[in-house]
Amino acid sequence: MPRQPQPLKRKRGVILSSWGLQRLQEAQERLEMETNRGDRYTLEKLSLLTGLSTRSISKVRSCKEVVDRQTLENVFLAFHLTLIPDDYIQPEVEAIDEPQPVIPIQQDWGEALDVSTFYGRRKELSTLKQWILPDNCRLVGILGIGGIGKTALSVKLAEQIQDQFAYVIWRSLRNAPPLETLLGELISFLSQGQDAKADMGKLIEYLRNSRCLVILDNLETIFQTGDRAGYYRPGYENYGELLRLIAETRHQSCLVLTSREKPAELAQFEGIALAVRAFYLSGSLETAQALIGKTGLKGSDPQKQQLCDRYSCNPLAIRLVSTSIQDLFDGEIEAFLTQATTVSMAFAAYWISSSIASRP
Numbered sequence: 001m002p003r004q005p006q007p008l009k010r011k012r013g014v015i016l017s018s019w020g021l022q023r024l025q026e027a028q029e030r031l032e033m034e035t036n037r038g039d040r041y042t043l044e045k046l047s048l049l050t051g052l053s054t055r056s057i058s059k060v061r062s063c064k065e066v067v068d069r070q071t072l073e074n075v076f077l078a079f080h081l082t083l084i085p086d087d088y089i090q091p092e093v094e095a096i097d098e099p100q101p102v103i104p105i106q107q108d109w110g111e112a113l114d115v116s117t118f119y120g121r122r123k124e125l126s127t128l129k130q131w132i133l134p135d136n137c138r139l140v141g142i143l144g145i146g147g148i149g150k151t152a153l154s155v156k157l158a159e160q161i162q163d164q165f166a167y168v169i170w171r172s173l174r175n176a177p178p179l180e181t182l183l184g185e186l187i188s189f190l191s192q193g194q195d196a197k198a199d200m201g202k203l204i205e206y207l208r209n210s211r212c213l214v215i216l217d218n219l220e221t222i223f224q225t226g227d228r229a230g231y232y233r234p235g236y237e238n239y240g241e242l243l244r245l246i247a248e249t250r251h252q253s254c255l256v257l258t259s260r261e262k263p264a265e266l267a268q269f270e271g272i273a274l275a276v277r278a279f280y281l282s283g284s285l286e287t288a289q290a291l292i293g294k295t296g297l298k299g300s301d302p303q304k305q306q307l308c309d310r311y312s313c314n315p316l317a318i319r320l321v322s323t324s325i326q327d328l329f330d331g332e333i334e335a336f337l338t339q340a341t342t343v344s345m346a347f348a349a350y351w352i353s354s355s356i357a358s359r360p
């Protein structure tokens with residue numbers, strides 16, 4: 001006999017959401033910078049700051065064990081933050097006390113980049129999270145030149161907010177799939193294999209019924225090259241219709257896209273609908289410095305700074321040039337900076353070939 005579904009009951013207490021954890025970590029890092037020369041606080045110091053036991057602090061930071069709301073409020077107050085509902089989750093458990101996921105999340109990460117080594121971008125992530133969670137944006141474009149870190153940021157972002165969505169799907173358009181192929185995949189995933197008919201109206205219905213996060217990477221692949229930036233290649237115009245529907249229609253989901261060029265629909269709706277926004281990604285000094293540090297290049301701080309400036313803190317360019325400096329200059333940044341015209345020329349060529357995100 002099939003087991004009768006057990007009614008869900010609320011577990012007493014709350015746990016930090018990934019959004020809340022991020023806010024808390026950022027505030028802690030700020031305070032550590034101001035009062036502790038950037039060194040991490042020990043558990044004992046955190047206990048003194050918050051007036052809580054070290055055990056309670058470990059529970060809060062585990063994001064798994066429940067604590068009461070007041071405990072979270074105290075922790076947030078210690079870092080000059082006010083606890084808001086997005087900061088925590090009230091988990092549910094089955095009556096028979098089997099652990100259950102907070103939300104039945106379905107995920108398909110496709111060929112998403114591994115972002116286990118990811119540096120910086122806290123401000124960018126915080127803005128994007130603000131747009132997607134409290135502001136409920138329906139369409140968000142992450143725009144910028146090649147190698148600047150759009151893909152990495154989109155994956156990190158999705159990782160950090162995944163638990164706020166019932167469905168998360170990440171797809172690259174690098175191979176320029178016709179819209180029908182993409183729609184079929186999205187609908188098959190969202191219907192959990194029950195349906196695969198490529199139908200835009202159906203997709204919107206799913207986006208309306210459940211909170212879904214859809215990430216489409218490399219949208220520029222389906223744009224025309226040359227002057228007609230932001231216009232679709234012949235045969236791909238129906239992608240514009242999809243973006244328009246997602247921007248215009250009421251639903252509870254979010255489509256995040258990354259692109260070197262700004263799609264016309266984003267430009268068109270950005271001004272009038274608050275739910276449609278474009279984020280221009282530029283280089284990150286923190287990321288560039290961390291990448292240089294990881295490769296173990298030798299040089300003074302001003303030399304490292306000069307290297308970052310020369311490549312506008314573009315993570316891909318920094319990664320590539322760091323490897324060249326290791327191989328050709330024995331890791332000496334100074335030798336590279338004085339002699340490396342040839343290497344610089346190669347990178348200049350790469351840069352010219354990368355199209356710049358069109359601005360309004």
Ligand SMILES: Nc1ncnc2c1ncn2[C@@H]1O[C@H](COP(=O)(O)OP(=O)(O)O)[C@@H](O)[C@H]1O
Nearest residue numbers: 117118119146147148149150151152287315316
């Ligand atoms: N914040 C980051 N931390 C570490 N590596 C990064 C970061 N951002 C980008 N990278 C690395 O730089 C390279 C280019 O990033 P990517 O996201 O592919 O750029 P884009 O999508 O804009 O072309 C990748 O190898 C990626 O791993």
Ligand SMILES: [Mg+2]
Nearest residue numbers: 150151217218
């Ligand atoms: Mg990319």
